[in-house]
Amino acid sequence: MxxxxxxxxxxxxxxxxxxxxxxxxxxxxxxxxxxxxxxxxxxxxxxxxxxxxxxxxxxxxxxxxxxxxxxxxxxxxxxxxxxxxxxxxxxxxxxxxxxxxxxxxxxxxxxxxxxxxxxxxxxxxxxxxxxxxxxxxxxxxxxxxxxxxxxxxxxxxxxxxxxxxxxxxxxxxxxxxxxxxxxxxxxxxxxxxxxxxxxxxxxxxxxxxxxxxxxxxxxxxxxxxxxxxxxxxxxxxxxxxxxxxxxxxxxxxxxxxxxxxxxxxxxxxxxxxxxxxxxxxxxxxxxxxxxxxxxxxxxxxxxxxxxxxxxxxxxxxxxxxxxxxxGVWPAEEVTTDYYVLQVGDTRPEAARIARDLRERGHVVETDIAGRSFGSQLNYADSINAETVVIAGEQDLENDEVTIKDMDSGEQTQVPVDEFPGEHDRPTFEDVS
Amino acid sequence: MxxxxxxxxxxxxxxxxxxxxxxxxxxxxxxxxxxxxxxxxxxxxxxxxxxxxxxxxxxxxxxxxxxxxxxxxxxxxxxxxxxxxxxxxxxxxxxxxxxxxxxxxxxxxxxxxxxxxxxxxxxxxxxxxxxxxxxxxxxxxxxxxxxxxxxxxxxxxxxxxxxxxxxxxxxxxxxxxxxxxxxxxxxxxxxxxxxxxxxxxxxxxxxxxxxxxxxxxxxxxxxxxxxxxxxxxxxxxxxxxxxxxxxxxxxxxxxxxxxxxxxxxxxxxxxxxxxxxxxxxxxxxxxxxxxxxxxxxxxxxxxxxxxxxxxxxxxxxxxxxxxxxxGVWPAEEVTTDYYVLQVGDTRPEAARIARDLRERGHVVETDIAGRSFGSQLNYADSINAETVVIAGEQDLENDEVTIKDMDSGEQTQVPVDEFPGEHDRPTFEDVS
Structure with a gap:
């Protein structure tokens, strides 16, 4: 060392x-x-x-x-x-x-x-x-x-x-x-x-x-x-x-x-x-x-x-x-706008959502380590993600994704083609 | 050397x-x-x-x-x-x-x-x-x-x-x-x-x-x-x-x-x-x-x-x-939003205008070398100033300043308390 x-x-x-x-x-x-x-x-x-x-x-x-x-x-x-x-x-x-x-x-x-x-x-x-x-x-x-x-x-x-x-x-x-x-x-x-x-x-x-x-x-x-x-x-x-x-x-x-x-x-x-x-x-x-x-x-x-x-x-x-x-030193922490969580083999759709959000200028992470739902959620929390977009296989069969507010823990499902859709920076509040 | x-x-x-x-x-x-x-x-x-x-x-x-x-x-x-x-x-x-x-x-x-x-x-x-x-x-x-x-x-x-x-x-x-x-x-x-x-x-x-x-x-x-x-x-x-x-x-x-x-x-x-x-x-x-x-x-x-x-x-x-x-390398030049030109002893008013414009986030220079009108105008040109605000003694007696567009050379007088006034980024176009 x-x-x-x-x-x-x-x-x-x-x-x-x-x-x-x-x-x-x-x-x-x-x-x-x-x-x-x-x-x-x-x-x-x-x-x-x-x-x-x-x-x-x-x-x-x-x-x-x-x-x-x-x-x-x-x-x-x-x-x-x-x-x-x-x-x-x-x-x-x-x-x-x-x-x-x-x-x-x-x-x-x-x-x-x-x-x-x-x-x-x-x-x-x-x-x-x-x-x-x-x-x-x-x-x-x-x-x-x-x-x-x-x-x-x-x-x-x-x-x-x-x-x-x-x-x-x-x-x-x-x-x-x-x-x-x-x-x-x-x-x-x-x-x-x-x-x-x-x-x-x-x-x-x-x-x-x-x-x-x-x-x-x-x-x-x-x-x-x-x-x-x-x-x-x-x-x-x-x-x-x-x-x-x-x-x-x-x-x-x-x-x-x-x-x-x-x-x-x-x-x-x-x-x-x-x-x-x-x-x-x-x-x-x-x-x-x-x-x-x-x-x-x-x-x-x-x-x-x-x-x-x-x-x-x-x-x-x-x-x-x-x-x-x-008392005016900025908070020593990272911030993240979105974490796009993959459940099952949803990489193409998760990648599409991540790219759309990045094109709008946001800080977006998605799974690059093949990890479980819980492990991804913990990671999203560790990087102070504001919103988690859950791209699950079942949801996607219904053409939906789940939007989770990490502060309140509340979540809702939205049509996948409306996320981010016309929104510039959609949060749970915007889509629920 | x-x-x-x-x-x-x-x-x-x-x-x-x-x-x-x-x-x-x-x-x-x-x-x-x-x-x-x-x-x-x-x-x-x-x-x-x-x-x-x-x-x-x-x-x-x-x-x-x-x-x-x-x-x-x-x-x-x-x-x-x-x-x-x-x-x-x-x-x-x-x-x-x-x-x-x-x-x-x-x-x-x-x-x-x-x-x-x-x-x-x-x-x-x-x-x-x-x-x-x-x-x-x-x-x-x-x-x-x-x-x-x-x-x-x-x-x-x-x-x-x-x-x-x-x-x-x-x-x-x-x-x-x-x-x-x-x-x-x-x-x-x-x-x-x-x-x-x-x-x-x-x-x-x-x-x-x-x-x-x-x-x-x-x-x-x-x-x-x-x-x-x-x-x-x-x-x-x-x-x-x-x-x-x-x-x-x-x-x-x-x-x-x-x-x-x-x-x-x-x-x-x-x-x-x-x-x-x-x-x-x-x-x-x-x-x-x-x-x-x-x-x-x-x-x-x-x-x-x-x-x-x-x-x-x-x-x-x-x-x-x-x-x-x-052919996509950015232009190798500096840019300047405003040059506030002083004619005579107009430092307090020029400084006030410069501060107001800087508070709106603009790049603003003013005279700090005691120079002549012509010399200041040349300098404003050398730093690619978009707009020159001329704070002249006579103008100020009438509570006015002159706003000059450096591209076209056109200029106009405006009431000093309207510059920048309510404008966020006033140009010659806005005030003429």
Whole structure:
């Protein structure tokens, strides 16, 4: 007997039905905004991450040498891939470019609740607009996706910040501060102690006094205080940009879900402007549900024309935890419209009925295992069949079939040429 | 600038739209038969293939050692994974188990038309029935899937054989024949010369005279001749089983697409009974479009209870070639219901209209890049917008918006509170 690999999940039909409904719902929301589906490779050259993405993700790569001697990796996230794709067709693509896709990614990390080594994300990105409306549209889609899942503002909030506020404040210190390291410390601050947080800031180049001061300023989240403290054009511009994004989010219907939270930083190095994370309002899912933000420099660093970009990538593992705790996760069960039960040698007629019902678009099973009446009825029950059509030899001699409602157990006989006949989706109610 | 890896494809929105329509169509056909979607890992322990699947596929594995020292591989096909999943929950699952899924697989092989190193398949399998109806339901689904794509019997045919016919005939020779090697030779026979084919049969243990005789017998495809030649119960049973499958396929509506072709063998070692391949009737796509068959011993060999199984896995690359040559491949373009064009500072009203239209389920874009009238109109054209709603400052002062039909270029003004108003999907025709 073989085991699956640790951190990799099998999804059986019941759970998969709930996942599919969720994925379809949030993809439909993306389609309504005019995001277009793309398809992307599972393997890329490892340099796409080792060159630019920071040590943390590089340590977690499923990287190896392929048979052709290429240093390749299973993709740990989508952003460098879509950046590569934009660069490859930069001239042909009309802008803004608005793409989405749902697929697995892979990182060798500690397995825990809501975090597997293989995990699914729906990535949604806009390339070619630096305007605050692009950031706001990403937020609006995320809000629409979540509310389409029947989540509400009681269940989730978007915590929003701006990389240039953090970077702009940090660069006002005289110290030779490693800005990226300090921002990564901010990103971790919610998961570590204050002392550990300050240690990380000191490692990045601040003194302990500066670290405490910076922590207080950022934790307050007061944009006017931050502007006054830094007193630089960079921070003024960043605050204005953040406010403009929130104003556009108001018009787009997403403002009510947004809270300014300067402690939100995102771990990846390539973010440049607005960044945000979605959190469980009740605090039961402790890590962020998902995050996103602006990465205006990435396309150029990949060899393309300067192209502003903003995106978000809900992860389906944390999203399902949130939905489950909010009581809106779909039922994990399969559904079946009809089971056509054969008694005796009635395969031709049962097959005809099954085909007629399938042509009307219904989910229909019939016996393919030569089983008894009782065994077929148990199976019909196990697949949650709504209606059972019993094609029995005796009934058919009278040109009839029996229609059984599986919920009530009631049944009735109908002429075989009236089933399904003119009906689009005949139930016991329709024919009794 | 980074390149994608050889043999890996990027799918941009136009092509992806056509692929998505195709995948949706054949998955919907699977759902109508009561096949249930599952989700499966991209990585498995390499032993799942190295133990049982034959050298050819093993040589093509993307296998490596993960950070935990596991010998893992990107999955080259799905069958061992679903077998593993059946074994893991054998007691709980009600039978027959009917599963489907669409996802990529990976093999390091020569890249050519219709064959990439990353390729997509829709796998459809039935576990727990040894009856001919199960084989026939797989054929019926495959036929339904293809005809749902608007392909017809003029475009494709299923060539059907039986492993026990080939094996049963081979074992009648006195020679110490390596049956699996000989069957692989049959599988290759369509792609190599007769001399090469006979050489492979001789390598497998036949004499040259026996190889020629065997070739003639199998090429004739005459089931009575084959029975008479072998004169064994094994071959008699296999021929009966094949005929029973074809009879059930008649009831299920798939018989008309089936041809007996004993030269169809399938390359993988785990097949046991009926095997079949789908071919382009016009012969333009020279290799098989896809194949499948019965593999009754695999579950037991994986440590499970003896469980008969039959499945098929259309590959999307060859399927798209077939559809393209048949002229039924969907248009490779994106579609858009509405573009809401902003002239001046009309964002709040444009956003309101866009939201109202999206709530009705439509695909709607609006300006998120601060662009000019002309630039927005060009963009609307590039995304094939059907209707453009122009929210201009002056119009709005009169409480009006302009509705423009992009096909005809005609436009008209309507009261802003009547758009979309009571209409579900208002076009220029509805409001002019």
């Amino acid at each position: 073989y085991d699956r690999i640790k951190g990799f999940r099998d999804f059986y039909p019941g759970e998969m039905a709930a996942r599919r409904e969720t994925i379809d719902t949030i993809e439909e929301a993306a389609r309504r905004y005019g995001f277009r589906e793309i398809g992307t490779p599972a393997l890329e050259r490892a340099e796409l991450w080792t060159d630019k993405s920071g040590d943390e993700i590089v340590d977690e790569l499923y990287a190896f040498e392929d048979q052709g001697g290429r240093h390749v990796t299973l993709t740990p996230e989508l952003t460098p891939t879509v950046a590569r794709m934009v660069v490859a067709k930069q001239q042909e693509l009309s802008k803004p470019i608005k793409w989405f896709s749902t697929r697995p990614f892979w990182r060798y990390e500690q397995v825990q609740q809501g975090r597997q080594r293989e995990f699914y994300q729906t990535n949604v990105d806009i390339f070619g607009s630096s305007e605050p409306e692009a950031d706001a549209e990403i937020l609006a889609w995320a809000a629409d996706a979540l509310t389409s899942l029947e989540l509400t503002g009681e269940h989730f909030e978007f915590r929003i910040s701006h990389r240039d506020i953090l970077g702009g404040v940090l660069e006002t210190y005289d110290a030779d501060v490693a800005i990226d390291d300090a921002i990564r410390a901010v990103d971790k601050s919610g998961k570590i102690t204050t002392a550990e947080y300050h240690d990380l800031l000191v490692e990045a180049g601040l003194t302990y006094d500066q670290a405490a001061e910076f922590d207080d300023l950022i934790a307050s989240g007061d944009l006017e205080d931050v502007k006054a403290f830094a007193d630089t054009e960079r921070v003024d511009d960043a605050v204005s940009n953040l406010q403009n994004v929130l104003e556009a989010a108001e018009d787009f219907g997403a403002r009510e879900y947004c809270t300014v939270s300067l402690e939100t930083a995102r771990g990846l190095d390539y973010y440049t402007g607005v960044v945000f994370e979605c959190f469980d309002s009740a605090g039961e899912v402790s890590r962020s549900i998902f995050g996103g933000g602006r990465y205006d420099d990435l396309i150029e660093s990949f060899g393309g024309q300067p192209t502003p970009a903003v995106g978000v990538a809900p992860g389906h593992a944390t999203l399902s935890l949130l939905c489950q705790r909010a | 980074y390149d994608r890896i050889k043999g890996f494809r990027d799918f941009y929105p136009g092509e992806m739209a056509a692929r998505r329509e195709t995948i949706d169509t054949i998955e919907e056909a699977a759902r109508r038969y009561g096949f249930r979607e599952i989700g499966t890992p991209a990585l498995e322990r390499a032993e799942l293939w190295t133990d049982k699947s034959g050298d050819e596929i093993v040589d093509e594995l993307y296998a490596f050692e993960d950070q935990g020292g596991r010998h893992v591989t990107l999955t080259p096909e799905l069958t061992p994974t679903v077998a593993r999943m059946v074994v893991a929950k054998q007691q709980e699952l009600s039978k027959p188990i009917k599963w489907f899924s669409t996802r990529p697989f990976w093999r390091y092989e020569q890249v050519q038309q219709g064959r990439q190193r990353e390729f997509y398949q829709t796998n459809v399998d039935i576990f727990g029935s040894s009856e001919p109806e199960a084989d026939a339901e797989i054929l019926a689904w495959a036929a339904d899937a293809l005809t749902s794509l608007e392909l017809t019997g003029e475009h494709f045919e299923f060539r059907i054989s039986h492993r026990d016919i080939l094996g049963g005939v081979l074992e009648t020779y006195d020679a110490d024949v390596a049956i699996d090697d000989a069957i692989r030779a049959v599988d290759k026979s369509g792609k190599i010369t007769t001399a090469e084919y006979h050489d492979l049969l001789v390598e497998a243990g036949l004499t040259y005279d026996q190889a020629a005789e065997f070739d003639d017998l199998i090429a004739s495809g005459d089931l009575e001749d084959v029975k008479a030649f072998a004169d064994t119960e094994r071959v008699d049973d296999a021929v009966s089983n094949l005929q029973n499958v074809l009879e059930a396929a008649e009831d299920f509506g798939a018989r008309e697409y089936c041809t007996v072709s004993l030269e169809t063998a399938r390359g993988l070692d785990y097949y046991t009974g009926v095997v079949f391949e789908c071919f382009d009737s016009a012969g333009e796509v020279s290799r098989s479009i896809f194949g499948g068959g019965r593999y009754d011993d695999l579950i037991e060999s994986f440590g499970g209870q003896p469980t008969p199984a039959v499945g098929v896995a259309p590959g999307h690359a060859t399927l798209s070639l077939l559809c393209q040559r048949a």
